[in-house]
Structure formats: C-alpha cells, structure tokens
Amino acid sequence: MSDTSTSDTSNRDASVSAPGAPGLPPSWASSDKDYVTTALNGASRVWATVGHGVVNEVYWPSTGQPQIRDLGFYLVSETGWIDLKRVREYSLSTPKPYLPLPTVLHQGPGYTLALEILPDPHRDVLLIRYSLSGAYRLVVVLSPHLTATGQDNAAWVGEQALLASRGDRSLALAANVPMSALSAGYVGTSDGWQDLQQHGRLTWSYPRAENGNVALSAELQGDAGLIALGFAETVQGAQGLVRASLAEGDEPARRSFLERWEAWGSTLKLGGSTQEMQDQALLSATVLKIHEDRAYPGALVASLSVPWGASTDSLGGYHLVWPRDTTLAAFALLAANQREDARRVLAGFIANQQPDGHWFQNYYPDGGMFWNGVQLDETAFPVLLAAKLREEGESELGGTEAMVRRALAFVARTGPTSEQDRWEENRGVNPFTLAVAISALVAGADWLEEDERRYALDLADDWNERLESFCYVTGTPLAAELGVEGYYVRLAPPDRDGALTGQVELQNRQGETILASALVSLDFSYVPRLGLRSATDPRILNTLKVVDHLLRVETPSGALYHRYNNDGYGEHDDGSPYDGHGIGRLWPLLSGERGHLALQAGEDPMPYLEAMLKCASPGGLLPEQVWDSAPIPERGLYPGRPSGSAMPLLWAHSEFLKLLLARETGRPAELLRVVEERYARPLPAQVRHWRPAAPLAHLESGLLLMVEGEGPFTLHFGFDGWQSAQDRDALPLPFGLWGVAFSAADLHSHQTLNFTRLTQAGWEGQEHAVRLGSAREEALSHQNQSGHQNQPGHQGQSGGE
Known part of the structure; x- marks a missing residue:
C-alpha cells in the first residue's frame, strides 16, 4: 500500500480503484530516441530522454534508474483526438549543439504544439513548457515505472496533481494551469489512452490504481503553461519539489541551465571540415557529458535507453557501466581536452575494481553488479586509460599504482584467453581482446616492481609475436576465393588444453555453429590502432579485403558493417524485435573502426565519418544498429536508419568523435607512445609461456x-x-x-x-x-598454419597438440 496521507482525492471515493488490475505486462519505451538531456552540475539528478516527439524514460536519482516509461502528449477536440507519438509530424531543435535544451515542434492540420523540455538545475524536477495553437486541448498520460519496473506500481489522484509510488521512489506531476479529468488506471484497460480510444476525450476519473502496471492522465486547461514532473523518496517530497519549481517558474531554471552548459561547451575546439561535422562533434561531446552520473561521478552508462524497450520490461537495459564503453568514452573526452572528466572515470575504476583485479562485466553507477561475466579487455582498458593520462602529463590519482598492479596480475594470470569476447558471447582468444591485453602489459609496466615488470614485458612480447598463431588463418576456402594468403579470425576457441574445437557457437542463433576459420569481424582493427602492427601490414590488408567482402553493406547512409558474419543480435526478418535471437544488423561504430584503419593507412576517413553522421536520429543521436534490409515503414525501419537497438550509444559517439579528431592529429586517441615505440619494429620474444590456453607445438631454438x-x-x-x-x-x-x-x-x-x-x-x-x-620463422609459420586446413574440425588457432 502506498503512502497517500498527503494526497487529496477531490471529494472522490478514494477506496474505488480503477478496473482491469494489474494491466497489461509492462514494457519500456522504444529505444529509438530523438534526444537526451540533463542539467550540468547543480543539485538536479534527473536525466530525460525524448523519442517519437514525447518524453520517454526519465532517470533519477542516477543514470542507472529509469522511473517512468513515458509521458505522452495528445490533442483532443470536439471532432476527435490525435496521438502525437504515432503521427510523428514533428521537428526538434536546440539553441546550439552543446546546449541540450530541446524544443519539439509538432505541426499538423489545424494545430501546432511546442514542447520545451528543461531539467531544473536546482531540483529533481523536469519542467516542460508547452504552447498550443489550434482548436485542440492538451492531454497528458504518464506511465510510472518506479524502481525501474512497471510492476506493482501505485498511482492516484491528488489535489491538482498526479501521484505515484513504489517502495522508496515517488513522483508527482502538476502544472501552473488547472488540470481536469484527472484519473489513475491500469495500462491496457483503464488508462487514459484507452479512454481516448473509446470516447475521443477523457471521461474517466478513477481515483487510484494499485499493484500493477499503472498510468495517470489529465487534461490541461489553457493554450500555454508549464508542467513539472518531480521525483523524491516520498510523495510529500516529490510534491514539494514540483510546487517549488512551479512557484519559481522556468525562467530562472532555463537561465541557470544554459549558463552552465554554455560555460562548458563554448570552450570546446573540435574542428570538422563542414558545419554539419562540427555540429555533430559538439553534440557527440555533449552526449558523452550528459551520460556521466552526478550521484556517482565518473560513471558513464552505455546508453540512456533499453534496446527494443517497447517489447521488454527487463532491468538493466543499457543504463549500466561497461568498463570497455566507458574507457573508450574517456579516450574521446581526452581527445576533446576534457581531462577532468577522464580523471573522474579513472577514479571510478579505482573505486570499483574487484579484489582479484578485474571489473564486473557491467554494473550500476553505484558499483552494484548486474552481469558477472569476465572480459579480459575490460580489465586491461582501465590500465590504458591510466597510462594515457600519465602520457598527457596529468598528475597521478591516488590508488592508480595498486589498481594497475591488480589489473595486470589478472591479465597475466588468465590471458590470453578471455571468458567472453568484446561482444560478450564467446570464450577464446580474440584479436581485439589480446591487443588490448598486450598493450596494457606494456603501458602499465612502469607501475610494477622489477620482477613483475620483466615478467609483464616478456609475456607481452611473447603474446605479441604469437598473435598470428592465435588468430590468423591461411589456406581456407575463403582465402582462396578472395585471392589472399590469410586473415585474422574473430575468435580462436580453445578447449581446456588450447587445442582447436573446430566450431564456434553463434549466440542468438538458436544453437547454430560456424567454423572458426570462416568467422571474421573488425575485431582485428585494434591491432594497428594500438600500435602492434602497421596498418599497411599485408596481413591487415588481407583481412580488410575479407571483411569488406563479407561484412560491408552499402546503404543510403554510406558503407556500414556487421559485427561478424551470421550475427544473431538484431531484429528478425520481418522487423519484429530481437527476443533472444534474431539477425544482426549494421553497427555505425564499426564504420568508425574502419575509418581509423583508413586513417592509419594514409587515407582520408571522411567517407566513414559521413556514413556515421547520416545514421543519426533527428536530434543527432547515433544508434547501436541501423536497418539493413528492405524498408518496413509500419515498423519505422529504413535502410541505413536507426533500428530498435540502443540509441544513443555512447560507444558510437565516442568513435565518431575520436575519428574526427584523429583526422586532425593523424593518430588514434588510444595509440600510446610507449607501446608504439616498443613494437615499431619486430621485437623477438625471449621467453615462450606455455599454458593450457596458449600451448606450443614448436619451440624455437x-x-x-x-x-x-x-x-x-x-x-x-x-x-x-x-x-x-x-x-x-x-x-x-x-x-x-x-x-x-x-x-x-x-x-x-x-x-x-x-x-x-x-x-x-x-x-x-x-x-x-x-x-x-x-628456427623462429619455421616455428611461427608452422603455428600459423596448424589447424588452418580446410577439413571439418580445423580452424583459427594453432598450437594444438
């Protein structure tokens, strides 16, 4: 039972609940976002998302906790009603690319509705200024998902307020204009949308709905006004915040909001050959800034969205910290000269490292574990960030040395195999993961004691020299078809003694498998990105030819890439949402990886930047995936345009920003001088490290x-x-x-x-x-060939017994 002691039901019978409990199974809003926003600094802990022209999830009191599904806007008249998020006739604008104060303008026959969405910098309140012209009245429908779920919420009508609570999370919605037809109902049976659908206007006035998937609705009187949505631990607190914001008005909040963002954004010098590129660079930096938590500074969630959210009520979504995504965002912030931001990220890693040296696969901003998989690159990446900050001349954070030593100990003990690859799907030796691990061992060596330093560098040299024996195949049908000697595979999956297993299970494909020698990806791109090989190395160029043949798709947005062949993480053929299996779509961030390879080979990466830019949402957000098949208009799916996956994806914005800035500097942000100098020329290893995951068929003299x-x-x-x-x-x-x-x-x-x-x-x-x-050449060549024959059961890694 919720606390209703502070509410007034306006002479209604408070004991009468809406019919239809508990409502339809809950879900989140679509992850097809237009925009995200938050106040900068200040007391506010509210993050708002906009999608299809309405407010979607609002996060409070941290980026890991969405508290509503959406706040929808509807127009009603004597002749009918309009569902604005379904009509989708709107535009979105902001004062400047780095001023995240969005105005959504809905326009149609006989109406114009402007919505300015403003997080109050001083309170946990979202303010929405509306202005309506035409013979319509404005209706709002609010769907609480308190404590990050649509289950077991309670909603009720107060005195000129809509209220909801679950556990220690409460909300209140009020306005500075009178509201009528206030009602609380269950989604799918007695909510405001059902009322509009059945009657063309709001007619119900249910005082409360409890223990279910609930929604609140009201009609606002007047053509212009201010709506306030507030959050607190108690209903009384939420109401107090809303009333205070409305009393003060939105002008002070707007002024403070813009002043703080202007002071930050006006210092950005990001370049860009066109105004459109410059604007997107500024917006990408702003998106990174928006995603940092204020309750837990330095925590950057992967996305303020839930992939395919309209089909699931799952906890977590992408509003979690992935060490890999967060580190890559920190490198982008450093490239944009946002050093204090990157330092806070490193401080967060120091705080959340596990005793054995690794980090959780992902975790909430407060450090609480969500998934507990182990990915070796996510242990190595924070070391690279620490080394980059040192290379940039930044003073060392307390605890850095201990953090690096623990992380490198974990890498040394458990590598070169990773429990999961960077796509979180398979165990084995992966060129991306291995490149990050090798670079971390080198970059972090100066923090180690002498015997540790010597061991770490010997191990790095060994793994680096054997990288091709782990991950490069020759003599396959695909190599013969494309006229190349060989190529890097996505994954070499060892058994308990490092011998080949032959097949890789394709996750999300209902048990399908593929020969590891036939499975390719852009994962190898970090081998030159981190300075382990030249971008013009024949093996790199061979793999590029294979990847461009298998994974590249020309779309109206430009050349885009799949994660790997036969990926299953994406919508089905008919466009229905991913539901544990599906068909992988195109990832714009991979065009950024391909662009970095082009840059390092002396080419202009502009075509890849342009492709990423054309994938953006109306508000400039970059998605995780875009559609790659024939258009399905009824599902909003068009080639080269965002699909139902996460948007915005922090990783994609980071990759765009880093590539644009690398085009100016001539070098990737992640390329550390200490690694580049060590492997500028082939460095023969002095020690071979035999372990079950990295055995040897031959040992050189x-x-x-x-x-x-x-x-x-x-x-x-x-x-x-x-x-x-x-x-x-x-x-x-x-x-x-x-x-x-x-x-x-x-x-x-x-x-x-x-x-x-x-x-x-x-x-x-x-x-x-x-x-x-x-001899060394003979042994490494044999390892490179071993297991690469074309018979079933042989692929991708050498060194089997």
Missing part, C-alpha cells in the same frame, strides 16, 4: 620455455618419447603464477619435450609434447 599454472604443481617430464623421465616442482612467479623453466641449455640436443602435471587436485590426465629446435 635459443628461447627459454616457461611451463605455467595458476597454482603449485609438479611437472613430470621427459625427452624424445619420455626418455630420462623426472620431476620438477613449480616455483612461484610474479602475479600469483607458478612455473617450471627450461633454459636453452636444458633443451639442447633434444627433439621433443614430453610432460604432464600433478596439481593438488591430482594428475591432469593429459600428456603434452613440444617439438624443439625449430
């Missing part, structure tokens, strides 16, 4: 071999078919690892090393063999 494990073990080994069998106990290594070392002298005159391991759990039950004495 003259190298030290380290057989490693994550705990103590005894190595039982022999040579050339188990001759001279003996045991050695593993010794402690840096980062909590254990290992048995074989020097070049130990292995001299032998052809094969045979071994198995005894751990505290017993014998591992598998024998291993490493052929000895090959």
